[in-house]
Amino acid sequence: MRSHLLVLAFCSSTFAGELIHEDFTAAGLPKGWTTGGRANSWTVVEGALQGVCAKDDDHGPAVFAPLTGRDLAVSCKVKLDEKGNCLMLIDGESAFGGSAHLLRVSIYGNTLALAQDRGTPESHIQQGKLRAALAKEGKKVPPPTVEQLADPQFYRTERLASVPLQAQPGTWIKLDVSLKGNEVTVVVNDTQKLSAQGTVFDVAKSRLVFLIGQGKKLQIDDVRVITP
Secondary structure, three states, X not given: OOOOOOOOOOOOOOOOOEEEEEOOOOXXXXXXXXXXXXXXXXXXXXXXXXXXXXXXOOXXXXXXXXXXXXXXXXXXXXXXXXXXXXXXXXXXXXOOOOEEEEEEEEEEOOEEEEEEEEOXXXXXXXXXXXXXXXXXXXXXXXXXXXXXXXXXXXXXXXXXXXXXXXXXXXXXXEEEEEEEOOEEEEEXXXXXXEXXXXXXXXXXXXXXXXXXXXXXXXXXXXXXXXXX
């Protein structure tokens, strides 16, 4: 029985309601998948998608799979390195204009967390430019002020829920994520459950994203997305 990892892709044999069904049996990236970040960061290795982030990358490489639909069920298997770092995002039509990250499902070390992004694309771009400018000076962006957080246009990531992860880095972790309206639930290894209520999820979805943290490695397999 081969090892399992995590990522999403289109498959010509999908049935009605199934948007993505990918087990990475082919040598390259699935049709429709694209990557961002340092070249050659993502490869298919022994039937799974593997991503590696260089230690000098301040923003890890990402892989993108196009999506459609509104309510979704996403399942996959992931294997993280010894430090554990994985971020899965679902993008879609932002209530603040344009397309943006909506949902974040993250594993950082021994923590599982759910978060949402809010704010305008313009604010997101401005913050990115500020971050890049400060990075050249060896500085980091200061925490947002009370006034900024009171402005609904200000782009921010809001943590909705988190728990200690009942799984160890270096082992295969099965994730089942359900998005229905503004409700999100993730189940880990069929046993641990985390739910949250968001405010931005009940919109048309556009893509699935996996992102690796700085200096980390991530393996992905058996990715499936259906519309319930």
